Amino acid sequence: MLLAEQALNGLQYGMMLFLMAAGLTLVFGVMGLINLAHGSLYMAGAFACAAVAAATGSFWLGLAASLVAAAAAGALVEIAVIRRLYARDHLDQVLATFALILVFSEGTRWLFGSFPLYLTLPPSLSGAVMLPGGLHYPLFRLVIIGFGAAVALGLWWLIARTRLGIRIRAGEADREMIGALGVDIARLYTIVFALGAALAGFAGALVGTIQSVQVGMGEPVLILAFVVVVIGGIGSIKGAFVGALLVGMTDTLGKALLPGLLSRMWDAASANTVGASLASVLIYVLMAVVLILRPQGLFGAGAGR
Amino acid sequence: MTLNRDTVVNLAILALLVATAIGAHVLGNGFTVTLATKAAIFGLAGVGLNLALGYGGLISFGHAAFFGIGGYVTGILASHAAAGTPVATLPFTVMGSNEMLGIWPMAMLAAGLAALVIGALSLRTWGVYFIMVTLAFAQMLYYFAISWPRYGGEDGLSFYVRNSFPGLNTFAPIQYFAICTTLLAVALVFTAVVTQSRFGLALQAARQNSQRTVALGIRPYAIRLTAFVLSGMIVGLAGSLYADLNRFVSPAMLSWHMSGEIMVFVILGGVGRLCGPVAGAALFILLEHVLGGVSDYWQALLGLLLLAIVLFAPGGLIGILTQRRRHA
Numbered sequence: 159m160l161l162a163e164q165a166l167n168g169l170q171y172g173m174m175l176f177l178m179a180a181g182l183t184l185v186f187g188v189m190g191l192i193n194l195a196h197g198s199l200y201m202a203g204a205f206a207c208a209a210v211a212a213a214t215g216s217f218w219l220g221l222a223a224s225l226v227a228a229a230a231a232g233a234l235v236e237i238a239v240i241r242r243l244y245a246r247d248h249l250d251q252v253l254a255t256f257a258l259i260l261v262f263s264e265g266t267r268w269l270f271g272s273f274p275l276y277l278t279l280p281p282s283l284s285g286a287v288m289l290p291g292g293l294h295y296p297l298f299r300l301v302i303i304g305f306g307a308a309v310a311l312g313l314w315w316l317i318a319r320t321r322l323g324i325r326i327r328a329g330e331a332d333r334e335m336i337g338a339l340g341v342d343i344a345r346l347y348t349i350v351f352a353l354g355a356a357l358a359g360f361a362g363a364l365v366g367t368i369q370s371v372q373v374g375m376g377e378p379v380l381i382l383a384f385v386v387v388v389i390g391g392i393g394s395i396k397g398a399f400v401g402a403l404l405v406g407m408t409d410t411l412g413k414a415l416l417p418g419l420l421s422r423m424w425d426a427a428s429a430n431t432v433g434a435s436l437a438s439v440l441i442y443v444l445m446a447v448v449l450i451l452r453p454q455g456l457f458g459a460g461a462g463r
Numbered sequence: 464m465t466l467n468r469d470t471v472v473n474l475a476i477l478a479l480l481v482a483t484a485i486g487a488h489v490l491g492n493g494f495t496v497t498l499a500t501k502a503a504i505f506g507l508a509g510v511g512l513n514l515a516l517g518y519g520g521l522i523s524f525g526h527a528a529f530f531g532i533g534g535y536v537t538g539i540l541a542s543h544a545a546a547g548t549p550v551a552t553l554p555f556t557v558m559g560s561n562e563m564l565g566i567w568p569m570a571m572l573a574a575g576l577a578a579l580v581i582g583a584l585s586l587r588t589w590g591v592y593f594i595m596v597t598l599a600f601a602q603m604l605y606y607f608a609i610s611w612p613r614y615g616g617e618d619g620l621s622f623y624v625r626n627s628f629p630g631l632n633t634f635a636p637i638q639y640f641a642i643c644t645t646l647l648a649v650a651l652v653f654t655a656v657v658t659q660s661r662f663g664l665a666l667q668a669a670r671q672n673s674q675r676t677v678a679l680g681i682r683p684y685a686i687r688l689t690a691f692v693l694s695g696m697i698v699g700l701a702g703s704l705y706a707d708l709n710r711f712v713s714p715a716m717l718s719w720h721m722s723g724e725i726m727v728f729v730i731l732g733g734v735g736r737l738c739g740p741v742a743g744a745a746l747f748i749l750l751e752h753v754l755g756g757v758s759d760y761w762q763a764l765l766g767l768l769l770l771a772i773v774l775f776a777p778g779g780l781i782g783i784l785t786q787r788r789r790h791a
Contacts, residue, residue: 192591242774248591249522253730254773256723260766268760381602381719384595392591435610442603446584449596453587 162293164414165407170299172406173306177361178383179390179398180313181354187393188329188350191240192248194255196358196383197376198262203228203359204366204375205266208275217280221363228359229352236351241344259377267373274370277363302364309357310399317395326350330393382409385441389448391458400456405441412437468785473738477651480506480745481644488637496636497708498752502745503643504704509728509740510650511697516726517735518658519690520670525581525597526725528604529695531717532577533570533702538712539614540566541622561626563633563642567703574699575692577604582691586684598719605717619713626707633707643704647741650697655737657693666690698725727769733779742780 182196206227211220235258243251279298286294317323325346328336337343362376369375386405390397417433424432448456480499487495508530515521543550543559550557560566585596614620625633633639657663669676669683676683706712715721724747732743750768754761776783 186591190591192594239770239774248594249516249730249734250773250777252522252524252594253726254770256727257766257769257773260762260769264760264763264766268763377719381598385599388588388592388595388599431610431612435607438606438610439603442599445596445599449584449587453592455592 160414162289162291163295164410166295166299166303167414168407168410169403170302170306170406171410172403173303174361174365175379175382175386175406176306176399176402177309177357177364178379179386179402180309180395181357182383183387183390183393183395183398184326184350184354186387188326189244189347191244192251192255193240193354194252194380195235195258195262196354197380198259199228199232199355200358200362200365200376200379201262201266201373202231202362203356204362204371205270205275206359207363207366208277208371209270211277212275217277217283217367220277221360224359224363225356228362229356231359232355233348233352235355236348240351241347244347263373270373272373274372275366276370277367279367298367302368305360305364309360310395313395322349382441385445387455388445389455391455394455394457397455397457404444408444409437409441412440416440469736469781472781472784473651473736476738476742476745477644477648480741484637484640484644488640493636496640498748500636500640500643500708501705502741502748503640503647504701504708505725505728505744505747506741507643507647507650507704508698508701508725509732509744510647510654511694511701512725513694513729513735513740514654514657514697515691515694516729517739518663518670519666519687519694521586521687521691522594523585523597523691523694524594524719524722524726525585525599525601526695526698527717527719527721528581528601529574529578529698530702530705530721530725531604531608531712531714532574533699534706534712534716535608535614535620535702536570536573536699537566537626537703537706538620538622540569541624541626542614542620545622545624561624563626563628563703563707566626567700570699570703571696574702575696578692578695579688582688582695586687586691598722601717601722602719605714605719608714608717615713617714619711619715621711623710625710639708643708646700646704650700651737651741653697658737662686662689731769731772731779733781736779736781739779739781746780 178196178200181199182193185191185193185196203224207220207224209220210223211217214220239254239258243254283298283301285297287297287300289295317326325336325341328341329343329346329350333343361379365375365379382405386398386401388401389404390399390401413434416437417430420433420436421429423429452458480502484496484499487493487499508526511529512523512526515523515526539550540560544561546559548559550559560569581597581600585593585600588596608614609617625639627633628642631638631642633642658667665676665681665686668679669681669686673683702716705716728740728743728747730743731746732739732741750765751761754764758764772779
């Protein structure tokens with residue numbers, strides 16, 4: 159019973175990570191850009207949702223605002239800064255996006271203050287539901303799992319079945335060629351970047367309802383999303399999905415089960431501390447194992463193109 | 464070494480740092496001496512990273528790991544020495560220490576070992592992967608430090624007495640500054656010698672054209688790993704000095720902001736230039752101090768400045784001073 163609940167928690171966590179990692183891996187894959195400021199867009203979405211929900215009283219409007227605000231912030235940043243970085247080396251990209259984090263974080267602190275904001279769920283989404291087997295589970299976490307699955311399907315459809323998806327895949331393969339064929343690359347890149355930003359902002363708004371909305375909330379998630387992308391392989395949406403679920407499950411189940419497993423060998427107190435410490439590094443061990451077996455990631459075409 | 468413009472700028476930067484500290488000491492301004500010491504320590508960390516980043520082209524976003532390990536080794540040894548308990552009894556007894564000359568090699572050894580493991584795994588990848596993997600491993604240590612309560616966990620670890628150095632009073636700010644600056648100078652000479660050696664030339668060749676280096680019969684992996692380990696050891700030493708400066712270590716030394724800052728020192732000054740990180744670190748401390756007085760949100764201003772440097776002055780401070788980019 160506990161195991162089923164933790165597995166659902168892991169699934170929900172994995173779905174959140176997928177929303178973050180999908181945008182990162184798209185931007186890596188299509189533009190070859192490492193974007194540290196992706197976590198800031200996640201934060202921007204959460205703050206937009208909190209502000210709009212507080213002003214209008216409607217969580218759904220807030221959720222819509224998170225998508226719009228993060229996409230707009232993404233497009234703005236892409237046009238103002240990011241597009242100058244495509245031709246630069248990764249070092250310049252890391253540094254410029256690190257600088258963007260500083261600007262975003264301090265700007266948000268200036269606008270909203272240092273105190274965390276809280277989002278309240280609408281009554282229709284709060285409360286628990288009875289699952290088959292007699293398990294009570296928070297409805298909203300199920301909704302997040304549903305959202306994540308819907309986004310995964312939607313992205314797959316977008317990439318595999320639409321004209322925009324064809325252009326994105328073509329842009330990954332050969333950017334000069336699709337430029338010569340008459341595709342406006344600059345606009346395509348802005349769209350891809352804004353799409354990734356919107357997904358990150360959406361994830362931020364959803365997580366903001368479970369945790370609090372505060373400055374710096376995006377950074378731990380960003381690093382986990384990096385781990386997901388490394389495990390899944392750069393540029394692969396499928397890899398991001400599998401990687402996110404792996405990381406989400408490993409982290410949640412590790413934290414839930416390790417202390418219990420270790421307590422069979424040691425006394426409870428030391429099993430708890432060692433278990434907690436081990437659980438916190440478990441996903442990085444997972445990453446190391448993947449790196450040793452497949453340096454290009456589970457679904458990657460080739461390491462670091 | 465001929466006295467070209469780079470050399471003049473390098474010497475001028477060091478002279479300026481020393482002159483600032485001595486001037487402040489004469490005026491009785493201990494706070495400024497401590498700021499200069501901080502600049503020297505951060506400069507040392509930058510010099511370490513520069514070996515991997517500037518000369519080796521290895522964009523490590525995880526050097527806080529080595530900085531923090533150096534710091535934690537110092538803190539752990541010092542706290543055990545104060546409590547009179549051994550650090551470990553198995554497989555052999557390790558006692559605590561409050562002698563800098565004993566602590567530094569331990570800090571560098573621990574950081575070097577960590578760099579060996581992290582480097583061996585990370586160097587299997589390159590490009591964007593390398594950045595993310597080094598970042599992730601540093602973050603792993605960060606979370607480990609937070610969740611491991613033995614040495615303070617999230618709260619960090621204080622030790623109340625600065626470790627000692629034979630013949631010097633390490634509590635006097637100017638004497639501690641002298642220790643840190645001497646180590647910085649040693650690291651600079653070491654970097655200058657290493658980058659001119661066969662090893663250093665091979666390292667730079669591997670950065671410029673990996674395939675051609677392979678064709679010449681040099682295996683980049685071993686060379687890069689060596690550079691990564693040396694780089695980690697220097698940064699570990701800087702971490703040890705930083706712990707002693709504050710008499711405090713905390714997981715913040717391992718956080719990715721620290722990695723970013725060390726990287727910023729290198730970039731502000733100019734990538735792959737000998738004294739670039741020193742100039743960058745000094746400028747960073749100065750900005751922190753000046754902008755921090757202007758606004759509580761000084762990090763936003765720093766971010767904008769950094770953005771401007773990346774977009775419009777890719778050679779960094781020394782690039783501006785010497786009027787030309789480092790020939791890549």
